[in-house]
Amino acid sequence: MTWGVLVLWIISALVIVPERRTYRLIIYFCIFSLITSAAYFLLGSPDVAMAEAAIGVFSTIFFIIYAEKYYGLRENIERDRVRKRFSAKGLIKPFMALLLCAGAFALAVNFIPQAGMDDYLKREYLTRFMTDVGGENAVTAIYLGYRVYDTLFEALILVIAVVAVTHLSYFEQNQASGTSPNEMTTSKIAVLSVRIISPILLAFGVYLILNGHITAGGGFQGGLVLAAFFICRYMVYRIDDIPIGSVIRMEEYFYIGITVITIIVVFLGVAAYVPAALVLFYQNAYLISMNILIGLKVAGGFFALFYRFVSVERR
Numbered sequence: 001m002t003w004g005v006l007v008l009w010i011i012s013a014l015v016i017v018p019e020r021r022t023y024r025l026i027i028y029f030c031i032f033s034l035i036t037s038a039a040y041f042l043l044g045s046p047d048v049a050m051a052e053a054a055i056g057v058f059s060t061i062f063f064i065i066y067a068e069k070y071y072g073l074r075e076n077i078e079r080d081r082v083r084k085r086f087s088a089k090g091l092i093k094p095f096m097a098l099l100l101c102a103g104a105f106a107l108a109v110n111f112i113p114q115a116g117m118d119d120y121l122k123r124e125y126l127t128r129f130m131t132d133v134g135g136e137n138a139v140t141a142i143y144l145g146y147r148v149y150d151t152l153f154e155a156l157i158l159v160i161a162v163v164a165v166t167h168l169s170y171f172e173q174n175q176a177s178g179t180s181p182n183e184m185t186t187s188k189i190a191v192l193s194v195r196i197i198s199p200i201l202l203a204f205g206v207y208l209i210l211n212g213h214i215t216a217g218g219g220f221q222g223g224l225v226l227a228a229f230f231i232c233r234y235m236v237y238r239i240d241d242i243p244i245g246s247v248i249r250m251e252e253y254f255y256i257g258i259t260v261i262t263i264i265v266v267f268l269g270v271a272a273y274v275p276a277a278l279v280l281f282y283q284n285a286y287l288i289s290m291n292i293l294i295g296l297k298v299a300g301g302f303f304a305l306f307y308r309f310v311s312v313e314r315r
Contacts, residue, residue, distance in 0.1 A: 002042045009035050022067050030060040046216040047139040050208075054224035058302060061231055065310050134283025135213030143218075144290050148266050152259065155294065158301045159255050162248060165308050194232045201229040209295035213287035222291070223298025230303045234310070244307050251300035258293045261286070 012032040019025050033056025040049035125146065129138050133145030143151045205225035212218030264270055265286050274282045 002039075005035060005039050005042055009039050023064075026060060026063045026067065029063075030056055033059070045139070047137070047218060047221065050217060050221045051224065054221055054228065058224055058228055058231070058306075061228075062306055062309070133287070134280065135287050137213055137215060137218070139216075140213050140218050140287060140291070144287055145266075148262055151294070152262055155255055155258055155297060158298065159252060162251060162301045162304045165305055166248060191236050194236050198229055198232045201225055201232060205229060205295070205299070209291050210288060212291045213284060219291035219294025220298050223295040224302065226295065226299035227302035227306070230299070231306060234306075244304060247300045247307075248304050251297050251304065254293050254297035254300065258290065258297065261290060261293070 009032075012028065012035050016025065016028045016032060019028060033052060037049045037053040037056065040046075040052055125142060126138055129141035129145065130136065133141035135141055205222045205228075208217035208222030208225060209219055210222075212222065271279070271282065
């Protein structure tokens with residue numbers, strides 16, 4: 001099963017390489033993301049699989065809306081019809097890419113060490129994470145405990161991305177005005193579906209954030225689901241009533257909160273001064289508060305990027 005998914009993974013990546021039509025590329029990337037999520041799940045990383053699935057859904061919706069706003073669906077379809085001519089030369093690049101991947105795969109299989117891999121670090125994490133960091137989810141313990149430096153700088157990268165997109169884009173204003181509801185409102189079935197899905201997304205996002213320390217999920221996954229909730233809201237309602245400037249500022253404040261908690265808990269080692277009877281409460285409070293801040297920061301950051309492109313820059 002795992003090998004079959006990995007083969008589909010490679011094939012889906014090779015299909016993307018020669019494609020030049022915008023809407024097919026979006027669909028191919030969505031399929032690639034879905035297979036990637038399945039591969040992560042089969043390889044024993046459900047948290048990463050959920051994050052990949054959420055990113056795939058978010059980016060697919062984002063790209064479709066962006067392409068429709070900037071290029072126009074009909075214009076692209078007509079352009080694709082003109083380009084839709086079979087050419088033998090067009091098969092050369094995908095064939096060479098397939099040959100290269102096959103050779104690399106054969107070399108990788110040939111040089112796989114016969115002895116078992118050293119899983120010392122894995123065993124240390126799984127053995128000690130419940131006492132060192134707390135919770136029942138090893139992934140959360142790793143990125144909020146052992147690898148909290150990575151989490152801190154990954155969060156900083158998202159803050160920088162939002163600030164850069166906001167201040168370096170063509171339009172100076174942050175807030176759009178006079179926007180109308182999305183064209184999707186003409187379809188009663190679509191509107192009904194989105195209105196049913198939206199509260200489910202909101203509840204699921206909150207669940208992932210609050211229970212990330214004991215089940216698969218966490219701040220990043222829950223934040224992406226919350227961002228998807230705002231995208232669904234955009235599809236059936238006006239979007240210019242949301243104070244996006246405040247969202248960007250709150251995203252920065254959430255990052256400051258993450259940094260402060262990390263300095264107090266991890267750098268200063270406050271856990272050493274906590275009474276033994278309160279250690280479990282302290283650990284759970286740390287993990288839940290960090291997941292909440294990360295979730296809200298991720299939701300605000302992704303929504304700010306989405307809002308900037310589909311509402312402000314589209315004019």
